[in-house]
Amino acid sequence: MHQLLDDTEFQMGYAPFREPQPGDCCVVYCGDSIYLPNQRQLPVFSDVQALSLELGKPHYLGDVGGQACFIIDSQQSTEAFSSLKPTHATLPLAQFQAAAFGRHLNHWLNTHRYCGACGSSLEPFEKERAMRCTGCGYLAYPKISPCVIVLVRDGSKLLLARSPHFRAGLYSILAGFIEIGESAEQAVQRELMEEVGIRVKNVRYITSQPWPFPSSLMLGFVADYDGGELKPDGVEIEAAAWFDADHLPEHLPHELSISSYLIRLFLDGKL
Template identity: 40%
Template structure:
């Protein structure tokens, strides 16, 4: 299901469209358990035009993001994270995009410079201040993820907000003036007190909670003992490849990263 992004709707809409409708932070899904979000043009769950955003085309069907006050009959609100885990990967990805566009629009209704109401632009995805000329675009916050390893073991940690028993790679937001490599070294040192070397890029994932871009690396341990940052890390330790604790599902890049590491990294010291 190829997706072609766009910000302007076509002159001729497709007969059916994907409509990613939200009530608050919840994505609306059909109450009958179906995974389809296809609706005829004009049946966008009766969303006001000013709350709808065109996203592009998925598998030759127009995609829209919109906001409603309450779920219509036959639909139910589902927490976005849970909904994305239920949907096929292409729909999940566009649902995440829809959530980020709507959150950007919601939080930039007024100019951050002079407080004047902003106006949506037709030629690009932006909001413009008619008073001072300030323009805002959808916000993306880069964050690194680092899976620290030594032969046969992975350093996994859990934050206080994780579900019980869940451990993952280390992660943190990039600070102004930092490279991704600088961020990895700083965050690992801050959160667990160890040094790393030999960073290897693994992949990235858009993470709409609320507007992150997760950039994942593996990083080889270069010394130091684990010392937790109490405010950020509830527990951390070295785990053998064949005795890992609970890890994230494949829905998140951390799940892929950890499983790929187990399959590819050295299992014994040289």
């Protein structure tokens, strides 16, 4: 299973006024980079306190193996800060899940400091994970951006494509954001027509995955090719082609991702 969804010892929790203890684990971010002096475990609060960094207010994330875990925002970076994705291979899975959740939450906190209705400052709401306006009382909830991601099959072949932003040789399945007033299934049809000019049928939901880069919820589908000339739009997609199991691109998505999971299901004959 794609590992952001596997059952682990990470349990999300909400306690807006809980303070960290010296031995509690911490997820510290500066922008999109995470503080990991030891690539095999998250730091504890006492070590973070000893840093010469300008740190924000800790926010409780939940428990990792019974140990409280907090997200803390840093205004300064050091050489011990790095990208989150490679730590999937080194951190215990429960700690990686806490770090991924923390990335999503930290991005939301940093981009929702003031009320969108009246402009007053926001403060943590005591009853649930939300920020409450100190002026008008408006509640702002964490932003989640729903996306569809779809594996299109045509007999023994699957459709793979590449974005101009991908590293050389990398191909993946197609994805896109759901628009207002649109169902997930309608988004699948629209995205495929817009990006590569094809129609599909038998659209079927498979699974989902939170994707904190920065705030997506990926809804995974499989669909069958139903016509149309394969033609990349040249903007979102620069190349697209049909592949079989014996002739795959040089690089496929990271095993962490739902795209990799759906591709593996297809190649294993489970889709």
